[in-house]
Amino acid sequence: MSVHVIADTANKLSSLRAMLQEHHAVTSELLGGAKGQRIEADALVAAADLRSVENIAALREAFAKLTHIRKRIFLVDQNAHLFIVQAYALGATRVLGASVDQANLLAQLADSGLSGIRPNDASHGAREAAAAGAIAIGSMFSAVLARKAIDVTGAKGAASGIADSIAESGLSSWLETVRGHHEGTYQHCLLVTGIAVDFGLSLGFARRDLERLQSAAMFHDIGKAKIPLAILDKPGRLDDEERAQIETHPGAGYDILKGSPGISPEILDAVRHHHEYLDGSGYPDGLCASSIADIVRILTISDIFAALIEHRHYKPAMSRQRAYEIIQGMRGKLEMPLVAAFREVALSR
Helix, strand or coil: CEEEEEECCHHHHHHHHHHHCCCCEEEEEECCCCCCCCCCCCEEEEEECCCCHHHHHHHHHHHHCCCCCCEEEEEECCCCHHHHHHHHHHCCCEEEECCCCHHHHHHHHHCHHHCCCCCCCCCHHHHHHHHHHHHHHHHHHHHHHCCCCCCHHHHHHHHHHHHHHHHHHCHHHHHHHHHHHCCHHHHHHHHHHHHHHHHHHHCCCCHHHHHHHHHHHHHCCHHHHHCCHHHHCCCCCCCHHHHHHHCCHHHHHHHHHCCCCCCCHHHHHHHHHCCCCCECCCCCCCCEHHHCCHHHHHHHHHHHHHHHHCCECCECCCCHHHHHHHHHCCECCECHHHHHHHHHHHHCC
């Protein structure tokens, strides 16, 4: 495997080269250095201090030229939620602490969960839309953590790009691309948005209704910016306290978005209630059937399906067939005519 290394100091650059060069063909550059030629590599490893505005600007420029490299591993100096979010927003497909040892770094590079699609594949448009979506999600999370206003217009624009990609290339291409290039909460949000868009298209939604649905999907998990990353990405079952904390995210998302220009009451309702069930067993408000809007019912099905089929490094992706069978088994909680209508989306599109 060929690996290109970018770092903001000579010490970091030499340290990473020493870890990698016995096992891979390594090229390298200092961040901000003039690089006119196209870099051809199988993976990128970057390390930089994200407290520096100059570094962030230089990384954004560098990563924009390296989107054809599908493995982009970022080492952050500070293992803080804000810097991890920033790294993903810049285009990383995986983020590690700067203290990572050689064995772990080599294992991450070898992980086949990130193997596959090249820019000249039919999914190139999906890759571009997914990258724009990930940047928008990262920007929103960063804004929440920094207590700044969310770029609602930018997020809606990214959601429109996802809708265009789904319409052009289909859901299967979208799922393959997102699961191959993105991880964790970002992967989930991108999957939900694509699935909800395709569901809306299959139901014959008018453009205005589709825009409302895709925006609701894009914003639905913004409250997770308030949840510690150790809980969001925990491998294995959550304990009761962790589960209770996770269940605060719909209400947190509602609080974050209310009053924001461009956020309609329908979007706010979907963000707050996408974990409600028809039988009243959901959260945060225990709503029952008559109180749950159609857009929420559609988003809930899309959200559950996405959670079942997403890829995590600690668990394989469930098959679409098995995920749909689980949704079919949620009689009383989900609207069965909608579940039946979802079958083609889940299995065929």
